[in-house]
Amino acid sequence: MNRDEEALQLLIELNKKVPKEAPVHIVIGKIYQKLGKKNEALKYFTTALDLDPKDINQVKGMIDRIHNS
Numbered sequence: 001m002n003r004d005e006e007a008l009q010l011l012i013e014l015n016k017k018v019p020k021e022a023p024v025h026i027v028i029g030k031i032y033q034k035l036g037k038k039n040e041a042l043k044y045f046t047t048a049l050d051l052d053p054k055d056i057n058q059v060k061g062m063i064d065r066i067h068n069s
Helices: 002-017 022-034 038-051 053-067
Strands: none
Touching: 002 022, 022 038, 022 053, 038 053
């Protein structure tokens, strides 16, 4: 779990530098989901969808898994 939190911090810093990169938001959302922080995960998945709607199937599936868990 410590590695996930370390990766999360690095990704958050990266996100500050490239805030319009949907894949960064997706990975941050996945880590938050893994850590059980559903609201944070949803926030990043939703932002990823706003930034790049072509990934709708992948991101929508992740959002649905959060709602169904």
